[in-house]
Amino acid sequence: MGCDGGTIPRRDELVRTKKKPEQKDKNAETVAKWKHCAISQNPLRKPIVACELGRLYNKEAVIEHILNKSAISSSPVANHIAKLSDVKELNLTEKPGFQQKNPTGDEYIDLNNSQYICPVTGLDMNGKQKFYFVWKCGCVFSERAIKEVKSESCHKCGNPLDQNDIIVINGTDEEIEILREKMVERRRLAKLEKKKKRSAAATETTAESSEKKIKLEPSEPSTSSQSTSDAKLTNGIKNEKSEHGKSSNKVNGASLQNGSGSSKNLILPERAQKSYSIAKDPNASDAYKSLFTSHKTAQRKEKQHWITHNPLYY
Secondary structure, X not given: OOOOOOOOOOHHHHOOOOOOOOOOOHHHHHHHHHHEOOOOOOXXXXXXXXXXXOOEEEHHHHHHHHHOHHHHHHOOOOOOOOOHHHEEEOEOEEOOOOOOOOOOOOOOOOOOOOOEEOOOOOXXXXXXXXXXXXXXXXXXXXXXXXXXXXXXXXXXXXXXXXXXXXXXXXXXXXXXXXXXXXXXXXXXXXXXXXXXXXXXXHHHHHHHHHHOOOXXXXXXXXXXXXXXXXXXXXXXXXXXXXXXXXXXXXXXXXXXXXXXXXXXXXXXXXXXXXXXXXXXXXXXXXXXXXXXXXXXXXXXXXXXXXXXXXXXXX
């Protein structure tokens, strides 16, 4: 069995166990989430956007992802992003005096040093503390600022603050599942709001089209049944009812009265008003028609010579 020379083997030298999976470096994973784009893995640079699940992206990478339709279904990280309205541009607060340096091999690199901070507490946005952003305005705050400074308005821009619009950045798996449920509910309510606006616009267009049609609105209840053909239409003439019971007619929305005492309001369409001519009205008298240029006497009038028709001619 070997062991020549008096050597004694240990158990771990004879029994081989299953190889343990490689563990991730937590610091490296945190830096990758908070300082790199979730789609392209490139360093984050302005403009920086975030989705409804709290992941950070470069806006340029999101646009390329949307244009590439095959990537939408194949990418597990951003398959819920189909348009620019699915992300929100972040309103970040830069750290005063921060200088971006290229890493070299002979100096220490502080990975916890961040370019952005909380505008209330001044904490670095490096993953050591939880950070949130508001979906409506895009302002970013730390968890400590939200707990210590309680307010109904945004700490940075002053807009009204709703607790349902606060999204955690780079949260845990449990927090991401909760955010996914809120995302589905938010998108469902947005679709219902669009349907309401479309139905309201459709009702307005139908109301406008119906106003252009002829409407008969009874102003007084009639005692005897009479067909609508008895109502005579006269435009431009008002025949007021006298004490002897004569019928009276009014134009463009005025009441029409007949001998029975009933009256009806007429609203003429624009086309009927434009095509109306007083010369063709059988109810108008000849003396009244002669006042207009459409009368035959006005048409027979001699006109000036083509040279002297200009009033400036001397």
